[in-house]
Amino acid sequence: MTYIVPIYTLASHLRSPRVDIKTVCLGILGFGEATGYDIKQRFERTYRHFFAAGYGSIYPALAALAESGFVTYREERGPGARPRKIYSLTDAGRVELRIRLAACPPRHRVHSDFILLMFMAEMMSPERVDAAITERLNEIHCYLEHLSKPRAKRAGAEFTRGLGIAVLEATAHYLKTNRMQFIKTLREQQGSAPQALQSPVTGDPA
């Protein structure tokens, strides 16, 4: 019904910028200086429930931002032998960040193998489905533990934290209250009509 028409305009430079890793790095640096390693750590600990990034994305992103003059770094010989590059925003970077934040649309995309697996549950063993739910629940508890401690009192940080908790708790609650019945149904179906979905089926699956 809702056919999404891309609104991308004539001039390529007018296109909505995407919140990519560069923007996120810029954003994190907007709250204080950090090394590439630090940024990755933050993704892992605090932001992973809504954004993921690896070193292979972060280091090139920082290099590109430095090239564009949006960030600078000073080198420091820390505990390791390798000197750390401590990045911080330049004035141009601060402007760039504001421009990006002002322009990019509030997209929210989920790429969930977990949900797809649940959708296809009839094609899997009930044990495997159950194990996947357990795994997902563990992951959620891990996220929730991180989110349970407030860090900054900044409105944005708190609003985001609250949203994360609300969503993750709703997910966990749903999974906990429905898994038993779900697995039971799957087992029964498997017992009675094991071939149900293994032959070509006519009809709308949706």
Place this chain on the structure above:
Amino acid sequence: MTYIVPIYTLASHLRSPRVDIKTVCLGILGFGEATGYDIKQRFERTYRHFFAAGYGSIYPALAALAESGFVTYREERGPGARPRKIYSLTDAGRVELRIRLAACPPRHRVHSDFILLMFMAEMMSPERVDAAITERLNEIHCYLEHLSKPRAKRAGAEFTRGLGIAVLEATAHYLKTNRMQFIKTLREQQGSAPQALQSPVTGDPA
């Protein structure tokens, strides 16, 4: 000269398969035949809250699956002049699908520009933050409308539908009950300490 041998070629079958568009196409075809166009429609209508795909991904995926012998198609001259290719799973495809479903880990990744924007709210105008929340709420209501009608009584479909509703409703509820206070706080902060996070920036972003 170091010659690097890619390991992909050696052990590609040992890596955890990812639920990519191919898997999803395979999965959808597991419930019945469909054209590339159909698959895209289903993404748009029913699955978009957890998986997105465009024609540019789907058609090549189907072509590759046909090449591998996991799907076949029959051509049909429908209402349009262009013949439609109606795809269906082969036996090999059914096996492949089961293998993929049995092996791939239940990843769940969110890439949310929206949440990031909220996190960085102090660097945006309160009006823009408010508008972004409105936009996100509208999107959620759109998804919820689709999810409100049960389609198939399949356990997997119903479980997934329920999960989607629970998560989206929790999100909407959180946004609705907290937005007022959030925007108010942002406005106050901007009034009292407008340069808090904007220091090096002169002028107000629209």
Place this chain on the structure above:
DNA sequence: GAAGTCATGTAAAATGTTACATGATTCA
């Protein structure tokens, strides 16, 4: 002495998105 953490990065491969290209049919 092994394992783990801190810390940087590159190259190649995989994957996904965007813009373009085509064209008939249906409906207002």
Place this chain on the structure above:
DNA sequence: TGAATCATGTAACATTTTACATGACTTC
């Protein structure tokens, strides 16, 4: 006539992931 829908696809581009490469310092 013009817009929307059905329907397929490609080429170029952008982005992300994975494996590889390095190495000191700390803790068990």
